[in-house]
Amino acid sequence: MPDKQNTVPDNTAVRVALWRALHVQIDSPPHVLEDEVGLRLAAPEDEWRQRPDMDPESTSGFRASIVARARFIEDLVTEQLGHGVTQYVILGAGLDTFTQRRPEIASRMRIFEVDQPGTQDWKRQRLIELGFGIPEWLRLVPVDFEAGWSWWEQLKVAGFDENRPAVVASTGVTQYLTKDAIMATLRQAATLAPGSTLAMTFLLPLKNTEPEIRPEVEAAEKGARASGTPFISFFTPPEMLELAREAGFREVRHVSSAELNQRYFTGRTDGFWLPSGEEFLIATT
Secondary structure (H helix, E strand, O other): OOOHHHOOOOHHHHHHHHHHHHHHHHOOOOOOOOOOHHHHHHOOOOOHHHOHHHOOOOOHHHHHHHHHHHHHHHHHHHHHHHOOOOEEEEEOOOOOOHHHHOHHHHOOOEEEEEEOHHHHHHHHHHHHHOOOOOOOOEEEEEOOHHHOOOHHHHHHHOOOOOOOOOEEEEOOOHHHOOHHHHHHHHHHHOOOOOOOEEEEEEEOOHHHOOHHHHHHHHHHHHHHHHOOOOOOOOOOHHHHHHHHHHHOOOEEEEEOHHHHHHHHOOOOOOOOOOOOOEEEEEEEO
């Protein structure tokens, strides 16, 4: 059995889930994403909204980034399902709740959530406790990255069909990885069946982020370093596109925060918007 300390999701995964719930609870409608299932999974203390990292004002940009990237991925998955792509892989799934919130879509696919073994054990138990269960189309794929396990091999063990196209999502991960580790993921994803799509976020260098949010980004970087998971990789869009080309993808494109703002935040009057800082790489095989 894994150690108790490894049977709960990491602080980052919980924070993301709470920010998604906070968006529903304090931001004006229309909500970019409606997700309070992650809050139920995390089951934080009653005073969770009083946590410093839940401050409505200082974390507004991070909250916007979290809900925008999740909504963008869900729209992409829905679009690809319309093209007959029925496999969806989430690398570093954490407290992702797509399957629980969108069963009308998820039940038409096979969803592979990849994360550390302890996190997967914890999540399986919580889903059962909350009455969601583990539907046939959901596969919780344990991968011990620190021990050098191959997420690709574990996917196949879990029933992934390498001869059929898939959508692979990796959000909020690259900043914690070395360039070599990122390239390894890109090269593996580039071997997916033709018609597959990788959606991966990356952080811009600090000098490329908007001046008004740099203090928040610096604070986030400092907190990540203090918790033992420092930010180590930043890329400009041309740099990230070049890495994907080198990895072997057929087509690559950059989706900017400005594009996401136009898509999801246009017309808002409450000042809730997405600052530049986290961008998307979309690469297809």
